[in-house]
Amino acid sequence: MNNGKGNNKRGSSNGKPGFGPKKSSAAGKPNFKKDDRKSNFSKPKPDFEKKPKAPKAAASDDIRLNKYISNSGICSRRDADIYIQSGNVKVNGEAITEMGYKVKPGDVVNFDGTVITPEKKEYILLNKPKGFTTAGDGDGxxxxxxxxxxxxxxxxLQSVGRMDKSTTGLLLFTNDSDMxxxxxxxxxRSSKVYQxxxxxxLKFEDLEKIQKGLTIDNFRVYVEEISYIENEPKSEIGLKMKTSNVKVVRSIFEHLEYDVIKVDRVVFAGxxxxxxxxxxxxFLTDQEIINLKNI
Known part of the structure; x- marks a missing residue:
């Protein structure tokens, strides 16, 4: 900033380009053209750099309407698109049917007659004990x-998957319908580990059958890994598979005529x-949430 003012007669081109040469234009056109080119090139550049910054900051607060609805816990984004297309969603009193419409801060969104607001996403991990069920009605x-x-x-909150009252272990809760x-x-694609x-x-030949895959009720059921639990009776089995449906885990052994005494989920998606x-x-940590979303 200190260089180019008073120390160099040609410094006007670095300070206020164009002003010096205009007064001495008769001394020669090349100087005028040189400084004029700098003036025309350098002055618009800051304006060009500044202009995109404002809309970018504002746009980051906008949110697609279908995501806004999903974040409110009403339904998935895909289902939200159906409601939007049918005209059941209003923003600031006006029906919106445009796919990709973005909600701005302060907008009032009305979904099927009710004003909605997106909730902060919560993710909670429970080590479920016996005696509790995910069923809505239960048995009283x-x-x-x-x-x-x-x-x-x-x-x-809603649970991710179901568990009967006798199943124990990890159960995830969230208000994130996409999750x-x-x-x-x-x-x-996420793996779960069950004990x-x-x-x-468990007979070794039955363990091998499970490892190769079973056909149960006309469906082929595969596991990633199966083994006896080390230093435990051979009635204690470790099972790794992708399903979060505990009924599938039980059906594998019941299909081979074993009674399942207990199922404990010891790992869920890492x-x-x-x-x-x-x-x-x-509560899950920020990194754990990121990991789940990237699976």
Whole structure:
């Protein structure tokens, strides 16, 4: 900033280009053209750099309408598109049918007659004890797993997958409908590890059958790994597979005429029971959330 003012007669081209040469234009056109080119090139450049910054900052606060609806816990983005196309969604009192419409901060969104707001996404991991079920109706005498995490947040949570009252272990809760759909889809890719207790020792030939894959009710069922639990009776089995449906785990052994005494999910999509006693819950860390979304 100190260079180019007073120390160099040609410094006007670095300070206020164009002003010096205009006064001495008769001294020769080359100087005028040189400085004029610098003036025309250098002055618009800061304006060009500044202009995109403002809209970028504003655009980051905008959110696609279908995502806004999904974040509110109403339905998935795909289902939200259907509601939008049918004219059931209004923004600031005006029906919106445009796919990709973006909601701005302060906009009022009305979904099928009700004003909605997106909730902060919550992710809670529970080490489920016996005696609680994910079933909505239950049997009247069985408590619901939501009772265990009810005081964790005001957000409307749902469990990722189902568990009966006798199954224990890791169960994820969230108000992120996209996350729920992702981990309950038939083609989801995350691995789960189950420890299964049987009424009797698992025969080695049956273990091999399970490893090769079984056909149950006309469906082919595959596992990633199966083994006996080290230093435990051969009725204690470790099973790794992608399904979050505990019924599938039970059906594998019941198909071979074993009674399943207990199923405990010890790993869910990379999450473990470390430092999480039975019946306790915790919020996922930011990194754990990122990991789940990248699976």
């Amino acid at each position: 005498n069985t408590a619901n797993v939501l009772d265990l995490v009810r005081n964790a947040t005001k957000a409307k 729920v759909r992702k981990f309950t889809a038939p083609n989801q 299964v207790t049987l009424d009797r020792n 999450l473990t029971k470390k430092n999480l006693p039975r019946g306790n819950w915790r």
